[in-house]
Each structure stands twice: as C-alpha cells, then as structure tokens.
Amino acid sequence: MFLSEMIKKIVVFSGAGMSAESGIxxxxxxxxxxxxxxxxxxxxxxxxxxxxxxxxxxxxxxxxxxxxTSPNEAHQLIQHLELIYDVSVITQNIDDLHERAGSSKVLHLHGNIRxxxxxxxxxxxxxxxxxxxxxxxxxxxxxxxxxxxxxVWFGEAVPLFEVAEKLISSADVVIIIGTSLRVYPAAGLINHIKEDSKTYLIDPNANNLNLPNWIEAVSESAVKGMKSLYENLTS
Ligand SMILES: NC(=O)c1ccc[n+]([C@@H]2O[C@H](COP(=O)([O-])OP(=O)(O)OC[C@H]3O[C@@H](n4cnc5c(N)ncnc54)[C@H](O)[C@@H]3O)[C@@H](O)[C@H]2O)c1
Structure with a gap:
C-alpha cells in the first residue's frame, strides 16, 4: 500500500522559524x-x-x-502536499506567507497582520x-x-484555540515547523495530537527542545527539512 493511501490528513503547525528563510x-x-x-x-x-x-x-x-518578502520553498512544498493529501495549516505567524504560497486552509492562531x-x-x-x-x-x-x-497580543485570549485543538487531533500526520514551543496556549496544542499519528518537528534547534519521544526531531531549517519530508511523503 502507498503511504498516500494510509495517510489522509496532514496538519502543519508552524511558528516564526517557518518564515525565517523568507527574511522575517x-x-x-x-x-x-x-x-x-x-x-x-x-x-x-x-x-x-x-x-x-x-x-x-x-x-x-x-x-x-x-x-x-515572498514565501520560501518550505511554504511552497506544504502547498504542493495538497495535490495528494488533505492539508491544513495552523500557524502562530501573523504573516500571510502560507496563503501567498497557495495553501487553501490556513488558521491564524495569533491573527493576521494584513x-x-x-x-x-x-x-x-x-x-x-x-x-x-x-x-x-x-x-x-x-x-x-x-x-x-x-x-493576538500577550495576555489576550486565543479565540481560535478550540478550533485548532480539534483540527490537530484529527491529523494522521503532524508537521511542526520552526517553533520554540514556548508561547502558550499555542504550544499546548501538541498535547492534543492523536496517539497513533506520526509527528515530526523541523527546527535547527530541535534537539535542544526537550521533545517527548513520540515526536521525531528533524534538526534542519524549514526549507531543508521540508524538502526531505516532502520526498518521504510523496515517494
Ligand atoms: N513571521 C511571523 O509572523 C512572526 C515572526 C516572529 C514572531 N512571531 C510570533 O511570535 C510568537 C513566537 O513563538 P514561535 O515559537 O513561533 O517563535 P520563536 O521565536 O519562539 O521560535 C522560533 C523558532 O524558529 C526556529 N528557527 C530559526 N530559524 C529557523 C529556520 N530557518 N527554519 C526553521 N526553524 C527555524 C528557532 O530555532 C526557534 O525554535 C509566535 O506567536 C509567532 O508567530 C511571528
């Protein structure tokens, strides 16, 4: 059986590191x-x-x-995954680079500066x-x-948190990218990932983040890490 027949739904959870290679x-x-x-x-x-x-x-x-600035290759690869999978993006970012890369389902947990x-x-x-x-x-x-x-400023409620919680708990594969997982409640979303879903975290600092052992650390930049993951998920 092909990987794409087993995986239905991918949720990407991105943070500021996602846009670092776009110069933000x-x-x-x-x-x-x-x-x-x-x-x-x-x-x-x-x-x-x-x-x-x-x-x-x-x-x-x-x-x-x-x-x-423009979306980088990692934003683009996430959009390309839509050709095979049902992909939703939950972003902590206030930039609109996921949308400008063409991603069709983007939830802005912390708002949208545009x-x-x-x-x-x-x-x-x-x-x-x-x-x-x-x-x-x-x-x-x-x-x-x-x-x-x-x-959404520090000290304010996160109105879309429950929607994001539901979304991440429905994923077969979760790709976390470029977040220090230090801003709450956003970081707490990882506690809602299904036990049997496959979870990756792409971040050059991944090995120092004290991750639970069910998260596979990919210690690379967003672009490099997404390139290798994209190959795995589409071959
Ligand atoms: N682009 C934006 O909209 C933007 C920019 C700065 C901060 N913020 C917001 O500030 C809050 C901070 O939390 P956070 O966890 O997202 O950011 P953070 O600043 O706490 O952490 C950034 C993470 O990105 C990683 N990183 C750095 N370069 C990278 C690269 N090239 N590829 C992949 N990862 C890389 C770092 O190792 C770090 O773990 C969030 O709400 C965030 O969205 C947004």
Missing part, C-alpha cells in the same frame, strides 16, 4: 525582534492603551517588511483588510473606534 525575523533567536523591542511596549493591550501610535508604528513596519479589527468592545465581530502597509489613526470601525492590528 523570529522573536527569540539571537538578533530576533525581542532584542530590539520590549514585549510590554508593543504587544500587549496595556501598550495599546498607553501608546497606540507606537504600537501602530511597530506593526506598520512589520507589515511593510512582510509585504516585501487585517485590522476594532479596538472597541466588540473586537472579533469583523476583520478589515489593510490594503497598503499602513494603518493610521484615521482608520475607524463603523462604530467609530480606532482600528488596531488583527493580532
């Missing part, structure tokens, strides 16, 4: 974003209440950079696409509240 910085690596900015200043609801201009400017810069939402009391009611890279003070929701980036 991770948060915790040496030279990562948090060496230049303090979380409390730009990625919390308190930061927004204190200084919405600074927070808006921080995400405008990130958005500009993301628009200028969208905004109301900063008023009803934040998850609607998401508004941001056409350019820039969100400004003048951008408002229909109720008149200033628009903020559609990003």
């Amino acid at each position: 910085q991770t948060f915790r690596d040496h030279g990562g974003l948090w060496e230049q900015y303090r979380i409390e200043d730009v990625a919390t609801p308190e930061a927004w209440n204190r200084d919405p201009e600074l927070v808006t400017r921080f995400y405008n810069e990130r958005r500009k950079k993301i628009i200028e 969208f905004s939402k109301s900063s008023g009391p009803n934040q998850e009611a609607a998401y508004y696409p941001i056409d350019s890279w820039e969100l400004t003070e003048a951008d408002r929701c229909p109720e008149g509240y200033r628009l903020r980036p559609h990003v």
